[in-house]
Amino acid sequence: MSTNLRNILLFTIMGALLVAVGVIQSANVALAILNLCLISAIMTLGVNIQWGYAGLFNAGVMGFAALGGLAAVLVSFPPVPEAWAVGGSRAMLGAVTGALSIVLAILAFKMIPGGRRLRGWAAAAVALSGVVLMRFILDPAVEAIEAVEPARTGFLGGLGLPIVFSWIAGGAFAALAAWGIGKIALGLRSDYLAIATLGISEIIVYFLKNEDWLARGVKNVNGLPRPVPYEIELQKTLWVQELAAKLDFNVIELSSIIVKLSYAGLFIVVLAIVFWLSERALKSPWGRMMRAIRDNEIAASAMGKDVTWRHLQVFVLGSAVIGLAGAMLTTLDGIFTPASYQPLRFTFLIWVMVIVGGSGNNLGSILGGFAIWFFWIEAEPIGLAVIELLTSGMGEDHALRLHLIENAAHTRLATMGVVLLMVLRFSPRGLIPERGK
């Protein structure tokens, strides 16, 4: 079977699975899964750019996705004028002080003559005094801002722009963070890089959870504006009512389907653009060079390629894509919940998608994103059905049966582990392997 035919077949199966869910469960469920599949696919493309193209193990996916979510809040939420009045300028001054102290610390490290150790201490001293000064400026402002209607706002709010702009901003936030992280961490050995990025992503999420003045922390920001119409408004329009009557559909259900379809349309456009760009990059001389660096760093650097700079480049690009997907996810949810960022769901699950789909192949990443998200959601009903079947011999209220049914949802974690190990062992190149040169 030719590769193309095989790929078409795989994607057809995926589509058929989604349609089957639409028929068996409901169209709404299928579309909800589809939307998250699309976002997962974009996130997976981002990780694939880093891992598949360049062999960088980024275990900080969660942090970049969270930064994307932050962008969604900061771009779309209307500003809170009272908060700006009581502490806005002071907070900005504090932020500028913080940024300046980082710049000064870097300058101290670079400019001061003397040994590495001395310069290190000097930089640390500059940074520490900068932090103290920043806290001195920032703390009263933070207190004042958080006191403004804490039940509803208590933060500075955002810019009040359409939320679609936040997708670009999310990419930019993540890219900026990735540049900083890459500058300091990319020199590390592969598994240390993984541990460091995992740690940094935890720090980012901690920051978002605790800095209430920025995005309300664990109190969450809900009611983010949408890029698509609201169900309630759709139900009032004439054409929806007519369509519902024509299709013999419930108006409420139909409006919800239309909303989900509009999201899906937007996401498909983004996915198509990201995919097209990634493919172009992969096939360009740049992509060939990245793969050369991945396969043999020493040979590539002997050929005059600047490995460190290229790694930084690809790390920033991949993270920007993850940030974009993170902003899209928060847009879809309409709510920013820092506490929901868990490494299992946002870092390791995305990794399963990349590996299962086929690292180094963009089409494979999309398929991996779709397939893994699909089973992540559907493992629960499937697991439940299997358990009910297996325990059907027991009595209705048998303690073991009840326990198993109650905990059926957790089968999906184990399923993901088994799938990952199986793919690694028996088909380490994934569902759609990287094309040969």
Place this chain on the structure above:
Amino acid sequence: MTDILNALVLLANFVLVPGLTYGSQLALGALGVTMIYAVLRFSNFGHGETMSFGAMITILTTWWLQEKGITFGVLPTALLALPVGIIATVVMCLLFDRVVYRYYRREKANPVTYLIVSVGILFILSGLVRFIIGPQDRVFADGERFIMKARAFKQMTGLDQGLAIKTTQGVTVVTAIVIVALIFWFLNRTRTGKSMRAYSDNEDLALLSGINPAKVVAITWVITGALAAIAGTLYGLDKGYKPFTYLGLVLPIFASAIVGGVGNPLGAIAGGFVVAFSELLLTFAYKRVIAYLTPGDWIPEGLVQLLSTDYKLAVSFVILVIVLLVKPTGIFSGKTL
């Protein structure tokens, strides 16, 4: 004079005792990670879940013992159940090694592949644990709650500040000392331990000297599994068992192992305490200590806290990142097992 004593007791109560306890738990966890790293040469992301698995088996056995009416007097019953947890965890580790890791050893896979494999095991174990015991909180400490109650201490010494030591804290520290002593005795005095160190130091040379690699690997998993079960149980006893906290423990544990120098058991222990004490010292509110130490009735205005307690866990991540950047080989660099 009393003021100084009061200040010291305050620090002991809120920093020293919890630090020693948490440090011991981290040290035991980090020892497991370091063992795997020294012999099998990869970072085991699944270690936290292995700890969780061991703790779960111990809890289930504890419940069974309690049902039978067997308790351990003033000490927690879990200590009686611990051997079962250890055996189950060791068996589980050996099983995963046989079914999963052995293949990659033969393939001579690179460390990143191992790392991804350990993520797969992390998924399987976390699913298995939640499936068997459920995601809820479980408190399974029984017996006497305190070795020393704050009020008794106050009466005994006549100081204003009390010092409370929970039984679980005492048990943790004592167990950790015993286990660490055993490990060092094993590594330095026994033939098997020495062969392990030789293998970790230079694989080819060890093979040439007739050391059986399969045996070394198996022993490593036995030790790691036992350490994980003990560390997991002690952590659960002290802070309450909750499956998802164990994934969060992986990073402080890695931080401890790396701070001390990965692959170095002494470093792992030192690292555990460095991480634990930094977390506590950086987030402790020094207000009352300063009030005691300064003459007169002056009390500082704020809490005199370097970082808010919300950032407690983040401290270990920051330490991890700083060590990786400044001195990735750790404090005790250059030495392994």
